[in-house]
Amino acid sequence: MDIHSYPRFLTVNSKPFDPIQLAKQTERIVCRGDARKYTAFYATGVYGGIATGYIVGCCLRCYFCWTSFSRDFPEFFGKFFKAERAMELLRSTARKYGVNKVRISGGEPTLCKHHLLKLLENFQETDLKIFILETNGILLGADRDYVRRISTFDRVHVRVSLKAGDPAAFTKRTGAIQKAFYLPFKAIENLLDYNVSFHVAAMTDPRIMPKHERRTLLEILAEIDPVVAANLEEELCDPYEATLVRMAAYGIDPVRFFKHE
Amino acid sequence: MSKAKASINDRIVLIVSILRLCYDEGEDIPFRNILDVLEKTWHKYRALIRELRRKYGELPPRVAISLMLRDSLWRDAVVVGCRKYLKELLQDNSIG
Numbered sequence: 001m002d003i004h005s006y007p008r009f010l011t012v013n014s015k016p017f018d019p020i021q022l023a024k025q026t027e028r029i030v031c032r033g034d035a036r037k038y039t040a041f042y043a044t045g046v047y048g049g050i051a052t053g054y055i056v057g058c059c060l061r062c063y064f065c066w067t068s069f070s071r072d073f074p075e076f077f078g079k080f081f082k083a084e085r086a087m088e089l090l091r092s093t094a095r096k097y098g099v100n101k102v103r104i105s106g107g108e109p110t111l112c113k114h115h116l117l118k119l120l121e122n123f124q125e126t127d128l129k130i131f132i133l134e135t136n137g138i139l140l141g142a143d144r145d146y147v148r149r150i151s152t153f154d155r156v157h158v159r160v161s162l163k164a165g166d167p168a169a170f171t172k173r174t175g176a177i178q179k180a181f182y183l184p185f186k187a188i189e190n191l192l193d194y195n196v197s198f199h200v201a202a203m204t205d206p207r208i209m210p211k212h213e214r215r216t217l218l219e220i221l222a223e224i225d226p227v228v229a230a231n232l233e234e235e236l237c238d239p240y241e242a243t244l245v246r247m248a249a250y251g252i253d254p255v256r257f258f259k260h261e
Numbered sequence: 262m263s264k265a266k267a268s269i270n271d272r273i274v275l276i277v278s279i280l281r282l283c284y285d286e287g288e289d290i291p292f293r294n295i296l297d298v299l300e301k302t303w304h305k306y307r308a309l310i311r312e313l314r315r316k317y318g319e320l321p322p323r324v325a326i327s328l329m330l331r332d333s334l335w336r337d338a339v340v341v342g343c344r345k346y347l348k349e350l351l352q353d354n355s356i357g
Contacts, residue, residue: 047321048291100319130320157324197331199323201288215351222347227330230280230343230350233288233323 008072009249010061010175019138019176019183023059023111029074030057031112037078039070039106041089043097047132051094053086054106060136061175062163063250064208066240067106083118091126100129110139113146120153133158137184138176144190151194158198160187161235165202165209165217173208188224201233207257208237269338275299275306275313276326276335276342277349283322292325293318 006025007017030037037056044052056070056078070077081089090102102123103109109116110133123131133150137160140147150156164170167178174180191198200221204214221229237243237257244254282295293314300310316332317325329335 046289047324048289048294048319101321130324132321132324157327159323197324197327199327201323218347218351222351226347227340227343230347231283231323231326234284 007061007175009246010063011249012251014061014175016171016177017061017175019059019174019180020142022176023108023139026057026059026074027111030055030078030107031115032080033082034114034118035080035082036086036112036115037070037074038081038086038104039068039078041086041093043093043099047101047103049097049099050101050103050132051090051097051099052102052106053081053090053093053104055104055109055111056107057111058108058136059111059138059176060108060163062173062203063246063252064173064203064205064237064243065246066238066243068242069245071107071242083115084122086115087119087122087126090123091128094128101132102128102130103132103134105134108136108138109133110135110146113139113143117149120150120156123155124153129155131156134161135159135187136161136163137187138180140190141183141186144193147187147190147194147196151196156197158191158196159233160184160191160198160200162200162202162217165213165215165220169209169213173203185220185224188221188228192225192228199231199233200228201235203237204232204234205237269341271306271309272335272338273342273345275303275309276329276338277346278303279322279326280342280346283326288321288323290322291318292320292322295322 007022038053039056040054057074058071094100094102133156162184163174167181170181171178202217218229239258247254247257278299279295282298296310296314300307317328329339
């Protein structure tokens, strides 16, 4: 891999990349057998309290992303944890904070397929209530069998996070090629086909997504399944440290962007 | 009101109200908080609200709604309620 061509912060001049290729490049850095790089394990207040393993590595480069700089520089962050150990830590974190939900976040959980499937296998042995699998839907759209395998696990709920309502906006916001815009929608269809519990979220913050694009997005979802469209979780952009830096790198003045915060 | 007596229409009304509240309240609260608000205003549906709280109260709201689709008592109401709410959402002038 040419480390100099590895996409890091998105800029207005960034050349669009293929997210499947970026997933493979990133996996060479953050996956090792059934181990994956993590930076920390602790619980947060989202979802009403959830134990979280913070993973390294993503296959998109959204300029509004909140995750740490490990997304952009995966070689410098994290330690490898095997799936069994990662689940042990998620379990003990859940116990420590008195919560019964778990997730991995801070990167794209579907990278390192072997690790994730092992992690879900280990989750089955716990008495935890639910594993929330957050994803950008790229790999679940490209690999139908991945969804089939996820469907074999109990108490796993998938949350697919959409970034745009049309291909041009998708490339502008994520850095990925326009063709990849369709993959998360394919993921939704795969999840429906395999009867996996899931819902869809979208970055519809009006400072990022214009109203007409939000409407288009709702219409695309309604065409796939009205229940999925009606249960859309709409996301707002918050001024996290890494978000401010990524916005500045992209040419957006974060102070003006967040002026009413 | 028993489960048997609760009509599908009551469940649909409740689902639409839940979706409206979820839109306003976001995902960082447990479903029971949404149900608490509803219970204060919809005394008529107290039994249904308690049933939902018992089954799904500690889950995030969107997760709870997804799981209600797998619940034979709620599935039809969720499907119809979501279609109704979606019409509302798409007719809303504020979304362009």
